Amino acid sequence: MSHKPDDDYDYLFKVVLIGDSGVGKSNLLSRFTRNEFSLESKSTIGVEFATRSIQVDGKTIKAQIWDTAGQERYRAITSAYYRGAVGALLVYDITKSVTFENVERWLKELRDHADSNIVIMLVGNKSDLKHLRDVQTEVAQGFCEREGLSFIETSALESTNVEKAFQQILTEIYHIVSKKVLDSEDNRPKIGEGRDLIVIDKQHDEGAKKKGGCCS
Amino acid sequence: MAMERRVSEDPSTSYDVPANGGPIGTQQQQAAVASGASQGLLQQAAIPEHRVRKFNKLLQEAVVDLDALRELSWSGVPLSLRPQVWRLLCGYLPPARSRQAQTLDRRRREYADMVPEYYDIPHEERSEDEVAAYRQVVVDVPRTAPNVPFFHEPIIQESLQRLLYIWGIRHPASGYVQGMNDLVTPFLAVFLSEHLPGPMEGWSADTLNESIMLAVEADCYWCLCKLVEGIQDHYTYAQPGIQRAVFRIKELVRRCEAEVSDHLESEAVDFIQFALRWVNCLLVRELPFCLAIRLWDTYLAEGTGFSEFLIYLSAAFLLSWKERLTRLEFQDLILFLQRLPTADWTEAQLERVLSEAFILRSSYSDAQSHLRLG
The missing domain is CATH 1.10.472.80 (Ypt/Rab-GAP domain of gyp1p, domain 3)
Incomplete structure (x- = not known):
């Protein structure tokens, strides 16, 4: 039992979860990292942290995820966590249009405090509450096309698309970082050169157990 | 091992309490305190009898010696005396006993008047900020102390919602900030304990009526005000x-x-x-x-x-x-x-x-x- 799989990764990506209060950020995180969901979770005060590793193209990607409080009052403190983040899941609640309307404000937050080339995915959560839907999928999709964001609808409760959402954003980040597809994919005009992203590459850190270079 | 076994917060645990919250008198409650019996969510280890006597003596003085009460309370207040002691320590009740009932009455009426003024108004009459504050409180109240089932009774939820919203509106420098709901919960449990007999797990909301609840809510409101008074800058912009x-x-x-x-x-x-x-x-x-x-x-x-x-x-x-x-x-x-x-x-x-x-x-x-x- 000397092998600690948690420590064995090729890339470490810092990702933040942002969005209005009560949209389900903490449950998305607990569903992804611990496969847990709670209808009665407490509100997040400040930030909370969790990690999980996934495989992308045979590489182990470790996601270090910071879940933030949704209330505006905490923003001065939580925005410090945007620094160094390579991905952001911007979450709204599909049953509350006001949480979607606030997405623009959250994007501004990211523009002001995060790296300019952070990968952003818009996440419409609570897709299980079909009868209460307040934000049409097409509307959100159209918005994302205009803004150059990825988009997905999830249900942390039913565990729908949660895995996919994280997998997708981490894969996207990985592709940019590894520059494998950088030149061939020109549909991401908002994202800059991979080298600008702040990434901790464990192999460079340790200079040991080199598994094979990532950058040709 | 510890002498006493603590009752866990797990609601599935069974307690030796009538499930319907049968009539357990204050006397019995007092006895439980004295014997150090487990009180579940309102549990308390035995407080030595001589300490309980000291508390009683202090509280029976014509003018309660607050310094002495503070010193004594620092190491824990007996369960049955908590409501009164906390009101005094918060400065919500005056130390002169002759003025206490009157003050309590007045403060509760003041609070009751705030409810129609700030809370019971149509949404359209609220400012944009007030609507946002209302929404924030509504999102947070159901997430208050999830492992204390009694707080999730509709009458309690409504009460929490009202008092937190009104608190926020009346304290515009900070407004309601997430986590303040947690700060009310000790007050709520303690002030409710005056009206609901026995351990919290056996409490029934059926025995609460609007007027009792409004009085409890008023006490919680004023004590929250006193608690947060000195730490307002914990909750203002950039905290x-x-x-x-x-x-x-x-x-x-x-x-x-x-x-x-x-x-x-x-x-x-x-x-x-x-x-x-x-x-x-x-x-x-x-x-x-x-x-x-x-x-x-x-x-x-x-x-x-x-x-x-x-x-x-x-x-x-x-x-x-x-x-x-x-x-x-x-x-x-x-x-x-x-x-x-x-x-x-x-x-x-x-x-x-x-x-x-x-x-x-x-x-x-x-x-x-x-x-x-x-």
Whole structure:
């Protein structure tokens, strides 16, 4: 039992979860990292942290995820966590249009405090509450096309698309970082050169157990 | 092993209490306190009889000696006397007994008048900020103390919603801030205990009516006002009071246990990452609910200086895991610190930390005063 799989990764990506209060950020995180969901979770005060590793193209990607409080009052403190983040899941609640309307404000937050080339995915959560839907999928999709964001609808409760959402954003980040597809994919005009992203590459850190270079 | 077995907060655990909240008189409640029987969510270890007598004696004076009451309350208040003692310590009730009933009446009426003025109005009459505040409270109230089922009774939820919203509107410098709902819960449990017999697990909302609830709510409201009065800057823009408190906790830990602070620093763990919630919610979130009530005895006994004491308490709390902390690396440190294993903590364990904090304050408060950043 000397092998600690948690420590064995090729890339470490810092990702933040942002969005209005009560949209389900903490449950998305607990569903992804611990496969847990709670209808009665407490509100997040400040930030909370969790990690999980996934495989992308045979590489182990470790996601270090910071879940933030949704209330505006905490923003001065939580925005410090945007620094160094390579991905952001911007979450709204599909049953509350006001949480979607606030997405623009959250994007501004990211523009002001995060790296300019952070990968952003818009996440419409609570897709299980079909009868209460307040934000049409097409509307959100159209918005994302205009803004150059990825988009997905999830249900942390039913565990729908949660895995996919994280997998997708981490894969996207990985592709940019590894520059494998950088030149061939020109549909991401908002994202800059991979080298600008702040990434901790464990192999460079340790200079040991080199598994094979990532950058040709 | 500890002499007594604590009742867990797990609602599935069965209790030796009539499920329908049968008529258990105050006498019985008192007896339970004296014998130290477990009280579940309102549990309390035995308070020696001579201490209970001292409390009774103080409370029966024509003018209650508040300094003496503070000193006595610091180490815990008997369950059945808590409502009265807390009202006095908060400065909500005057120490002159002849004026108490009248004051209580007046304050409760004042609060009752605020309900139609601020709360019971059509949404269209609220400003944009008020609507946002309302929405925030509505999102948070159902997430208040999830492991205390009684707080999720509709009548209690409504009450929480009203008082938090009104508090926010009446304190525009900060407004309602997430986590304040946690700060009300000890008051709520204690003031409800005057009307609901026996352990909290057996309480039934059926025996509560609107007028009882409104009185409880008013007491909670005014006591919350008093509690937060001295720490308003914890909740204003950018939360300067919290940032300062966290900085001071860090400095204190550095001074008294450099090994721990060096280790946290070398692992790139920043105090704000875990201590923000500690200070914001006055450690309520880090402890089982019954202990939060015990913690309130000490805070209220500290009076206006309690936020200063919180610095020492937070440092002592952190250092109670000293050995463990110095063995963990970044990720495990953060995960450990955001979910400290206190679920099984007894009152004795909390009291040990309170004593440690007291000692820290005695040793460092003078030495630190000239280093304080303001």
